[in-house]
Amino acid sequence: MHFVQLDTPKPISKIGLGTWQFGSKEWGYGPDFERRAADIVRRALDLGVTLFDTAEIYGFGRSERILGAALGADRAKVVVASKIFPVLPIAPVVQQRAVASAARLGVSGIDLYQVHQPNPVVADTTTMRGMRALQDIGLVGEVGVSNYNLRRWRFAEAALGRRVLSNQVRYSMLDRGPEADLIPYAEQAGRIVIAYSPLAQGFLSGRYDAKNLPTGAVRRANPYFLPENLERGTALIATLREVADAHDATPSQIALAYLLRHPNVVAIPGASGVEQMERNAAAAEIDLTDDEYAALATEARAFQPITGLAALPKLIRARTGR
Numbered sequence: 192m193h194f195v196q197l198d199t200p201k202p203i204s205k206i207g208l209g210t211w212q213f214g215s216k217e218w219g220y221g222p223d224f225e226r227r228a229a230d231i232v233r234r235a236l237d238l239g240v241t242l243f244d245t246a247e248i249y250g251f252g253r254s255e256r257i258l259g260a261a262l263g264a265d266r267a268k269v270v271v272a273s274k275i276f277p278v279l280p281i282a283p284v285v286q287q288r289a290v291a292s293a294a295r296l297g298v299s300g301i302d303l304y305q306v307h308q309p310n311p312v313v314a315d316t317t318t319m320r321g322m323r324a325l326q327d328i329g330l331v332g333e334v335g336v337s338n339y340n341l342r343r344w345r346f347a348e349a350a351l352g353r354r355v356l357s358n359q360v361r362y363s364m365l366d367r368g369p370e371a372d373l374i375p376y377a378e379q380a381g382r383i384v385i386a387y388s389p390l391a392q393g394f395l396s397g398r399y400d401a402k403n404l405p406t407g408a409v410r411r412a413n414p415y416f417l418p419e420n421l422e423r424g425t426a427l428i429a430t431l432r433e434v435a436d437a438h439d440a441t442p443s444q445i446a447l448a449y450l451l452r453h454p455n456v457v458a459i460p461g462a463s464g465v466e467q468m469e470r471n472a473a474a475a476e477i478d479l480t481d482d483e484y485a486a487l488a489t490e491a492r493a494f495q496p497i498t499g500l501a502a503l504p505k506l507i508r509a510r511t512g513r
Contacts, residue, residue, distance in 0.1 A: 192239030193475045195457060197381055200332060201270050201302065205451050205475045207242030208235045208468070209387060209459035213254040225257055227464065232261035234465045238472040244459045246274035246307055247292050259296035271296055272303035274337055277310040285321030289330055305335035305359060309343055319350035335359060341372045354382065362386035364395055364446055364491040365415060377455040386450050389458040391415055395446035397428045420496040427490040434483045447474035449487050
């Protein structure tokens with residue numbers, strides 16, 4: 192496993208484990224999932240993964256409980272990250288919710304506590320006052336944000352008066368916005384971009400095409416999985432497969448390696464089983480050549496999906512079968 196080269200109390204692995212699916216029925220959570228989740232977490236630990244990301248909103252607290260139980264005595268050895276869902280994120284509420292998350296996780300301190308979304312009404316000034324108080328009493332180690340643009344990330348840091356270590360954002364070969372400003376800033380300032388949905392919810396795995404559509408509710412609501420978009424992505428998937436063959440790897444592993452080429456980027460793909468966890472972790476060991484990276488970047492830029500309002504009628508037809 193490779194790690195981010197930053198001064199942090201605990202090393203942060205380049206591949207982490209995202210646990211949105213832990214306890215979330217939309218991802219197939221059921222009676223046997225807690226045992227399977229424990230197996231995934233234990234294998235991740237064996238493979239050197241040190242970053243485990245959850246949130247109070249995932250499964251309405253179930254994800255935090257499942258993750259904390261699965262980590263067991265190893266909770267103190269790894270970076271446990273959670274997020275506050277920012278409904279009225281004023282200082283006292285931030286403090287109360289951190290205490291509740293820590294209790295569900297079974298930890299005495301949350302290593303990385305993040306604001307899940309920027310609140311359009313409540314200023315980061317009061318939110319970060321709560322975060323600073325949590326750091327001062329030792330309940331929170333590092334502070335992070337999520338889905339922030341660069342201007343608001345920097346404002347949050349000014350409000351905290353300390354570094355806001357990370358910004359967790361949607362970043363994949365299909366969602367390359369962070370490459371324009373967030374990643375350069377992270378590299379210049381010694382911060383981290385945490386990439387969620389780094390495989391575009393499985394689009395980049397090559398498992399789906401216009402004749403083999405996903406069945407889960409989450410993916411069916413994602414415009415990337417419209418038949419037209421899957422067809423438009425054929426060239427990109429073909430290039431991923433070509434590079435994967437050269438490394439005896441999978442398209443998913445190459446898609447992760449593309450992101451990890453940036454020194455201050457960490458990816459937190461989910462895993463539905465131990466084997467997927469193993470494949471994700473192995474992606475940290477893949478070194479793409481300059482030519483391979485350039486070829487992937489070219490195809491990623493060429494992919495022009497139907498999204499936004501233009502995709503809405505097609506999504507409705509796909510959901511209703513009309």
